[in-house]
Amino acid sequence: MNCSQAPTRFLARQPIYDRGRNLYAYELLFRCGPANYFSGDSSAASQHMLDSSLLLGLENLCRGRKAFFNCTREVLIGGLYTILPQDLTVLEVLENISPDAEVIAACQRAKEIGYQLALDDFLPSPAWEPLVEIANILKVDLQIISPEQRAEILRVSARYRTTLLAEKVETAEEFRSALSEGYKYFQGYYFCRPAMLEAREIPPNQGNHIRLFAALNQPQFDLIAIERIVKSEPSLSYRLLRRLNSVTFGFRDRITSIRHAVMLLGEREFRKWAMVSAVGVAANGQPPEVIADCLARARFCEILSPLTEVSAGDAFFAGMLSRFDAVLALPLPLILEQLPLSSDLKAGLTGGSNAIGQLLHIAEQYERCEWQSCRNAAGAWKLTERDLSLAYLESIRWAEESCACGAEHHDEDEPELLPANTIGKSDLS
Numbered sequence: 163m164n165c166s167q168a169p170t171r172f173l174a175r176q177p178i179y180d181r182g183r184n185l186y187a188y189e190l191l192f193r194c195g196p197a198n199y200f201s202g203d204s205s206a207a208s209q210h211m212l213d214s215s216l217l218l219g220l221e222n223l224c225r226g227r228k229a230f231f232n233c234t235r236e237v238l239i240g241g242l243y244t245i246l247p248q249d250l251t252v253l254e255v256l257e258n259i260s261p262d263a264e265v266i267a268a269c270q271r272a273k274e275i276g277y278q279l280a281l282d283d284f285l286p287s288p289a290w291e292p293l294v295e296i297a298n299i300l301k302v303d304l305q306i307i308s309p310e311q312r313a314e315i316l317r318v319s320a321r322y323r324t325t326l327l328a329e330k331v332e333t334a335e336e337f338r339s340a341l342s343e344g345y346k347y348f349q350g351y352y353f354c355r356p357a358m359l360e361a362r363e364i365p366p367n368q369g370n371h372i373r374l375f376a377a378l379n380q381p382q383f384d385l386i387a388i389e390r391i392v393k394s395e396p397s398l399s400y401r402l403l404r405r406l407n408s409v410t411f412g413f414r415d416r417i418t419s420i421r422h423a424v425m426l427l428g429e430r431e432f433r434k435w436a437m438v439s440a441v442g443v444a445a446n447g448q449p450p451e452v453i454a455d456c457l458a459r460a461r462f463c464e465i466l467s468p469l470t471e472v473s474a475g476d477a478f479f480a481g482m483l484s485r486f487d488a489v490l491a492l493p494l495p496l497i498l499e500q501l502p503l504s505s506d507l508k509a510g511l512t513g514g515s516n517a518i519g520q521l522l523h524i525a526e527q528y529e530r531c532e533w534q535s536c537r538n539a540a541g542a543w544k545l546t547e548r549d550l551s552l553a554y555l556e557s558i559r560w561a562e563e564s565c566a567c568g569a570e571h572h573d574e575d576e577p578e579l580l581p582a583n584t585i586g587k588s589d590l591s
Contacts, residue, residue, distance in 0.1 A: 173551055174531050175223055175558075177451060178230065178327065178349045185451050186347055187228035187252065191531045225454075225562065228252055230280060235259050238268040248276035254301070255293065257283040266292050280327065286314045294322050299347070301327045304336055316343055351530065354455070354488065370395050371444040371490070372500045378433045379479055379503070388436070389420045395443065402439040405564075434478055438564055441482065445489045450565065455529075456485035458561035462525050465553040470543045471517040480510055480518050481525060528554060 175188040223229065230252045237243055243253055253272055259265055269279055273296050280299035281290065285307065294300070302315055319326050328340040331350030340348065374391045377384060392399050406417045406427075417423050424432045438457060445453045463481035467474045483501075487494040498511060510518025520539060527536035528550055540550060 174528060174554060176349060176531065177353065178347050179353050180347060181341060181345075183353065183449070185225075185227060185449060187230055188224045189230040189232075189254070189349065190223065191232065223558065224250065226250075228278075230254050232256055232282065235265060238272065239264060241268075241271075243272065243277065244275070252278045252280050252299065254280045254282045255297075257281075257285075261290050261293050269293060270296060283329070284315065285311060286318055294318060294324065297322075297324055299325045299327050301329050301349075302345075303329045304340065304350075305330045305332070312343075319344075354529075369500070370398075371440050372497060374398070374440050375437065375479075375483070375486075376501050378436055379501070379507075383429045383433075385421060385424060392420055392436070397446075398440060398443045401442055402436060405435060405439055430475060433475065437479070437482055441486075441489055442565070444486075448489060448491070452485075452488050454561045454565050456482055456489055457564050458557040459485050459525055459529070461560045462528075462553050462557035463521050465556060466521065466524070466545065466549065469545055469549060470521055472521050476504075476507060476518060477521060480507055480522060483507075483511055484522050484525075524550070 174191050176191060177185055178187040178189060180186045228250055229246070231237075231243065231246065231254060233243060233253045233255060238253070238255070238259075243251065253269075255261075255265075255269065273279055278298040279293075279296060280301050281293060281297050282301050283303050283306070284290070284294075284300040300315065300319055302312075307315070315326070318324075325347065326340075326343075326345040327347040327349065328336075328345045329349050331337050331340065331348050331352045333352055336350075337348060337352055370391060374388070377387050377391060392402065402420075402423075403417060406423050407413070413426060417426065423435075427435065437460075441456055442453055445456075460478045460481035463472070463477040464474050467477035470477070472480070483497075484494075486497055490497060494511070498508060503511070506516055506518055509516050510520075510522055513519060520542065524536055524539045524545070527533075527539060536550065537547070540546075
């Protein structure tokens with residue numbers, strides 16, 4: 163596939179954390195096709211990468227954090243990266259670039275004008291020493307280096323005073339080991355799943371959230387039961403009403419009760435926004451990206467649902483529940499035990515190969531940038547690269563907006579949640 167002719171492309175982001183497991187940056191990963199880094203015309207592919215990131219905006223993609231960009235030889239030598247802000251951009255020099263005099267000079271120019279440099283998949287080699295001297299960060303793939311190479315990398319880092327970033331951290335043991343060796347930044351699937359509590363029972367406060375999810379997923383909408391659960395937790399009442407009264411919805415009159423909200427939104431939209439609010443409350447104490455990732459997964463599945471065999475409601479609910487273990491820091495099987503799910507939902511959430519399971523697999527493979535596996539799974543529904551990319555970018559935008567409008571500000575008055583029977587005509591005008 164020639165990127166200069168193809169209108170579709172993959173763009174995804176992967177978080178990078180510091181030693182305290184705080185979000186430090188995102189690596190932006192682009193593919194002009196699902197198989198390789200830059201298939202076809204690499205110069206055109208690199209330009210598409212920059213166009214894509216600028217189209218959505220680094221602020222939306224990276225939430226004000228730094229952005230790590232994979233750079234080809236053409237990007238470096240041609241200076242294409244200069245359209246990106248120096249203070250937010252780290253240029254990754256790919257491992258398949260030959261570190262010749264032209265590349266070294268290009269990297270020196272980038273460093274002089276304020277860009278940070280990272281060497282991707284770094285392995286010790288005399289040919290790379292001129293770049294190690296000017297690099298800020300050495301990215302090390304923990305899955306491919308030998309113990310001898312690992313020890314040599316530590317010596318090289320100490321000699322040139324470079325920062326170490328561990329890639330493909332998959333387990334707690336790998337994280338602890340890299341920490342002990344002085345690595346400063348970390349990237350890998352391990353961080354998508356915060357350490358789960360060793361629990362045999364669900365804490366009472368978490369039980370409220372699960373009961374609400376169960377009520378919202380019932381085929382028959384039981385408004386009285388939902389009101390009872392929401393009112394039992396003031397923080398949930400506050401967050402839901404604050405969200406519904408935000409400029410995002412633009413309602414003329416202030417919403418003051420659950421029943422009022424249902425009448426204005428309709429059952430389906432109310433179910434969705436009540437779930438979104440519940441996630442924000444349930445994730446109290448978790449990093450903000452846990453909430454954003456959960457919402458983005460749910461929205462991604464919902465956007466794709468009309469092109470699949472999954473209803474929009476089931477797609478959104480399944481996408482959200484599939485990340486609920488990270489939100490509650492509880493094992494997913496324990497959570498699912500408490501929910502009266504349909505057989506299709508339960509099968510899909512436990513690794514089944516039904517339609518819901520296939521959709522969740524596509525979402526997970528896209529997030530992990532497993533492009534070929536993602537495309538193979540999407541082929542069953544004839545989902546195109548464009549379908550996936552647009553859904554992903556929109557899901558990020560939506561998740562960020564949802565998190566922003568649901569954020570609590572303690573200097574504002576808390577909306578009053580009125581009993582359902584107090585709603586009069588003035589409430590519905």
